[in-house]
Amino acid sequence: MSTGPTALPAAARRRPPRDEVRRALLDAAARTFARQGIDGASLDDVAAAAGFTKGAVYSNFGSKEGLVAALVDDRVSAYLDLGLAAVDDPAATLPERARALGDRLTAASDEQHDWHLLFLELWQRAVRTGRTDDSFVRRHGELRAAVAEAVAAHAEQAGAELPLPAASVATLLLALSNGLAIERMTDPAAVPDDLMGRVLALLVGGGTGPDQR
Amino acid sequence: MSTGPTALPAAARRRPPRDEVRRALLDAAARTFARQGIDGASLDDVAAAAGFTKGAVYSNFGSKEGLVAALVDDRVSAYLDLGLAAVDDPAATLPERARALGDRLTAASDEQHDWHLLFLELWQRAVRTGRTDDSFVRRHGELRAAVAEAVAAHAEQAGAELPLPAASVATLLLALSNGLAIERMTDPAAVPDDLMGRVLALLVGGGTGPDQR
DNA sequence: GGTATCGGATACCGCCCGGTATCCGCCCCC
DNA sequence: GGGGGCGGATACCGGGCGGTATCCGATACC
Known part of the structure; x- marks a missing residue:
């Protein structure tokens, strides 16, 4: 290569x-x-x-630090775009979309081990420096806000009542994306392919019915 | 100190x-x-x-590696004990317990920044070496199994039907614990204190009712 | 096509860290 | 209470890395 x-x-x-x-x-x-x-x-x-x-x-x-900074800018922007693109499928019901998004994110976590590894490393750096204006933290906040907005828009469009505020759903989405990727990388069998989708469906009030897909 | x-x-x-x-x-x-x-x-x-x-x-x-290995043994065992102890409260309904556990885990994540930082670093090492028999990975698997067992026992005792298999609930619990801690450390405001409890309640079929606590 | 410039290659420096060999003094036991 | 052994302190080595000064050659412009 x-x-x-x-x-x-x-x-x-x-x-x-x-x-x-x-x-x-x-x-x-x-x-x-x-x-x-x-x-x-x-x-x-x-x-x-x-x-x-x-x-x-x-x-x-x-400098090395300059390279890292440039990398943050480059990669977080790309991730934000990817995340938004993944949500912008104007078809089907809300729970269906949730499930589809979950499947897609799960698949992505399998293919993009590198990204999660890198994400966590950048996050660690930000936490350790303690700088709240860290560019990585700022970009990550933008991502969360964008996801929240998208969730709210989709819910309203579907006329559905969310069991949790859209902002919380967005936070949970990011947390699950990272958390499940972590579990899956060390033990793939522990994280069924459809788990993420099912939970996301639950989060938007769609239930999980064993296999209504 | x-x-x-x-x-x-x-x-x-x-x-x-x-x-x-x-x-x-x-x-x-x-x-x-x-x-x-x-x-x-x-x-x-x-x-x-x-x-x-x-x-x-x-x-x-x-050696340094020996110190790290001893640390893994020491800390993961302690974490497993802590997790089990947190679940072993034989009072109240299943959703109530879920909420209580969530609150406790959220509080713990605030006090134990160090543990999460260390956990993620150990996890990174395990993933990078690719050794599936890594002691950290093994211990983490034990933790997940123990949590799954506890979840199943509590559900049965409460006579409740889980919307997801107990093993999946256990995985989600660990994933949320890590994922939300990550979000909370960079932006505390994004993760409400009761979010973890609400979601856990949702996971065991208890709904989230705005404030039925 | 000659030449000035810019960008990447190369060689080198100084620092820091893991590891080791050795030393020294506190405990334990007789 | 005295001596021997163990455990922690100390001094030192070698390697590797970030950073820098300098070199060299390709590119672009006239």
Whole structure:
């Protein structure tokens, strides 16, 4: 995977556009940091994973901290978009949508181990620094607000009465997404595929009926 | 806090019993690792927090990895006991118990930031090594099984029909405990005090009625 | 096509940490 | 109460990492 420039026979070497280098470094950082930990991965590791050297990192991001900051911006934004897109399916009833969203998020947690690992690491950093204006925390708050808004809109559109405030539902959705991913990564058998969907349906007042899907 | 032996005026120095040293080191490790990260904290840091030096750590645990392993054993066992004790209140109805448990777990998450931080770090290590027989993973599985058993017993005793299998309820309980603690640590306002209790009540079929407590 | 510039490569520095070898003094037991 | 052994303290080593100064070559512009 990821054939860097140095993979070529040292002959026809082309210098890739700067944006391309940036992207490659960010992607490599996401993978490498997720797998080895932010502190556990050296800049040499990250750069090598992208097919470059440390020099490229310092040229583009100034420092390791700068790389992490850029990564937060890049990835949390992407996650927010993904989350909103997943909810924007204007079909079917509210519980049905809840179940569909749950299934999709469950599947995503299987495919995106890296993202959850990275998310938790960024969260840890934010908590440890104690800075409430941490950019990761801020972006995460935006995500929660966006989800809450979406939940409220869908409920109103369906004319349904939520058993809990929309804001709480949003919080629970995020908490379950993380919490269940955690359980599933260490013991997949403990988290049935449809569990997330069932609970989400419960949260919007739809019951869980053994198999009414 | 934690007045180590060296705090004395260098005169009346007594050698503490070995078990005492072990305990002090384990406690200091839990605090220090939680706050600075397992890799971020040096053995000097840990030993100093307990009022000793690195030599004591190597004498008692052989290596940093040995200290971490001992910590896993120590802390996960304690957590399992705490969890079981919290559920063993033979009073009131099932939803009432669920709400009480939720309140208690929420309060605990406020007081035990360190434990959640440490838990997540240990979990990350287990996931990254990929060892399914990791002792942390095994102990966590035991915890889940114990919770599932307790849930089933309580439900049967109350003659209630659970909307989800007891095992799933147990998984959800753990997931919510972690997930909500995560949300609460970065933004306390986003997680109302009674949210956990309400959801747990929902999970055991008790509804959430705005304030029937 | 020649040249100036910018960006990534390379070599190097200093710090810090895990680990180890060794030392020293408090406990325990006879 | 005296001596031996154990347990913690101390000093030191080696490796690895973030960061930096410098080099070199490709790109783009005239």
